[in-house]
Amino acid sequence: MHNVGFFVYPGHQILDLAGPFAAFETVAKIAGRPLYGLEVLSRAGGLVPSSGGVPVTTKAACDASVNTLIVAGGNVAPMLEPGEVQAVACLADRTPRIASVCTGAFLLAEVGLLDGRRATTHWRMAHQLQRSYPAVEVDADRIFVADRGVWSSAGVTAGIDLALALIEVDHGVELARKVARELVVYHRRAGGQSQYSAISQMEPESDRIRISLAFARDRLHEPLPIERLAEAAHLSVRQFGRAFRRETGETPAKAVERLRVEAARARLQDGSEPIEMIAQAVGFTDPERMRRAFLKVYGMPPQAVRRLDRSVGKSPVVTKDV
Template sequence: MHNVGFFVYPGHQLLDLAGPLAAFEAATQVAGPPLYGLEVLSRAGGLVRSSSGVPVATEPSRDANVNTLVISGGDIAPMLLPDETQAVARLASTTSRIASVCTGAFLLAEAGMLDGKRATTHWRMAHRLQRSYPAVEVDADKIFITDRNVWTSAGVTAGIDLALALIEADHGLELTRQVARELVVYHRRAGGQSQYSPVSQMEPESDRIRIALAFARDRLHEPLPIERLADAAHLSLRQFGRAFRRETGETPARAVERLRIEAARVRVQDGSEPVEAIAQAVGFTDPERMRRAFIKHYGMAPQAVRRIARQAGKPEVNSS
């Protein structure tokens, strides 16, 4: 039996635990014979409050016998206390595979386990992870990343995608598809997590990068090559490209495309403007480019986005 240990601490996000837990549980149900032993661990054992206030019962991590260790995300300050970091480092030294959900990557980084590795975390915290741990190569636009025996995943529900990927590595495609069906999720989500995160909520460290983003946002309908953005930031092309990437986890070109898509999506969803007019207004040179960008980011064409928004505006209601 392969034992999966889930490590939590005061202020952990319950969904970061429950999502992967349900996936491993379903794998065992679907397969028949029990594939995974599941236990929830904390430093000292006993009831541990989640960020929502709901406590879960845990076992002390020092007694655990774990093959795969999964660190839940949650509030960062209590997670990074030295006692927690040491408990995880001790556990990790005995496991063959280590994974984190959401901000759980901070705990792995604090314990030095991500040094020289590629990793991801919640899109809103990616720049903070990169700044705090420069030896980690943070990529904010992945649902999950594998680097050697360390798996990190994006925010909250991405923990389910991570667990599906671990199950697929252990037991193959067909079982994993069945698990995904049980949970009513896609086996493999399209795109990275940046499709869920608005560029407008990126928080670059420096004023210069913030200025460049604001400059772009005000001129979406104009051509926005990296040279113009670097000029706006008063940086050389090379300085700008590096700083932008370091602070946002994205290239300038991708960020501009996402600004355009976000602006377009609001107009596609909420209005009745022709899609062609929207494409022009937000700076896509033609509607086909906008269509491809929508499919890449949202998994569907603008017309489908509009149709869903309309259907959702008329929900399935039988009012009496």
């Protein structure tokens, strides 16, 4: 039996717990026998309130022995209390596989489990994670990341994606696919977190990075190498690259590409302009480059995005049949 422990604390997001818990629970229904033992853990045990006030019954972490530890996300301040950090550090020392959902990555980072590793979190918190823990390589666009036994996932529902990936590692792709069907979710979600965030509306902390983003937004049809953006921010290329990544969670090149994708999608929604003309207008130079960028962000090419937007209205979320 593979034991999975879910660590929570006052102010955890209950869906970060319930989503992956349901995925592992469903395995027994599909497989016809229990393959996972599930328990909810906390620093001291007992009833632990979620961010919405719903109490969850837990077992004391010091009494647990698990094969996989999953830290739920939620309010960052209470999860970083010394007692919570110590409890997770103690569990991690004897747990072979460790994971986080959403902002749970902050707790793993505080313990030191993400130092020198790639990780992700909710797109809105990625720049804060990078700024607070510079030893972590934050990838703000990934739905989940696995790096040497430590897994992390994006915001809220991405915990289900994480659980499905862990199930696939443990028991194969077919079982994971059947669990996804039972839950009526994607087995493998198309695109990254970029499809849910809007970098064009991002407001970095420093004036210089805000100026560079505004400069890029106004000149998408022009070449925008990092040297030009650094000059607009009045920083050296090296200083600019570090500051930009720290404040946005993105490299300058990725940010420019996403700005162009967002601008192209707006034009796709607003009219019947040929895709070739849109690609030129937003700086992709050719339709193939734009197609690759759309596949990376939305999981589908521009033509499919245009058809979908016209069929469902100007929805910011891209969906496909499961």
